[in-house]
Amino acid sequence: MSSDQEQRKQDPTAGEHQLDANKHVQPHESRYDAEKTVKRNPHGNFKEVEAGRPKWNEYDKFAFTQTKKPDWQPGDGANDNGECLKHDHIDIDPYAQDRPAVFNYKLLISAIVPRPIGFVSTTSKDGKSTNLAPFSYTQVVNHDPPVFTIGYAGGFEQAKDSLKNLTETGECVINIISEHMIEAANATSINAPYGVSEWALTGLTPAKCKDVKADRVKESVFAVECKLMNTQEFESRATPGKKTGVLAVVEGVRFWVREDAINEERNIIDPAVSVILFIAHRSVC
Secondary structure, eight states, rough: OOOHHHHHOOOTTTHHHHHHHHHGGGGGGGHHHHHHHHHHHOOOOOOHHHTSSSSOOOOOOOOOOOSOOOOOTTTTTTTTTTTGGSOOOOOOTEEEEEEOEEEEHHHHHSSSSBOOOEEEEEEEOOOOOOEEEEESSSEEEEEETTTEEEEEEEETTOHHHHHHHHHHEEEEEEEEEGGGGGHHHHHTTOOOOOTTTTTHHHHHEOOSSSSSOOOOOOSSSEEEEEEEEEEEEEOOOOTTOEEEEEEEEEEEEEEEEEETBOOTSOEEEEEEHHBBBOOOOOOOO
């Protein structure tokens, strides 16, 4: 039995304790202050906002379609008959004197969409604690070898649980989020104290890997066991000396694909089965 399953068995209310602990752990207070400044969520009570939206459309299934203008020919340009050219552009200096750095964050996550969400699972060096967190700064950048990037907010000095585990063990699993696990994945976007696992809160199922110690999410249609290649820490331009982020480059050493989603050659995943989630996601774990 994995450490995640043991935690759930020993304390079925671990999720409740996790939320309670989240409110009182002082080492994470700086993260809360940062969230107040960033104001990622523009809604006072998101559940009230969500209740006023249309219900989930279960019949809106994935389908391949033609492009907007299938008769397009070389030299035709944009397919809107020049409508986009009627508007001028403005230039933005990301380092302008009165421009807060958080403005660049908000601009980028609203402009670079859609983005895949990397649901990263890790385990501590001693194997006693685990972490499961979503990251919208995740991407595949090469196939031979399979290479992925994960972007972490903050530097090594105040490393998030996922980054701390990754750098200490050199291992992680990137689990791809599909529609059937949206709510569970979103529940991990909390500032839980180090050593408290998000697995119990999500109700998701940990499954053993072959080449890394961290568990993969069994509900994920596609998951990748990864080994750390290198990291790079970034320093603020606006506040010299302040570390603002870490880029982790990892190599995929084993793929896991749900059997009903892969073809016989094991080289194509059916998007109608995976229904992968691409959103601008709040990543704070």
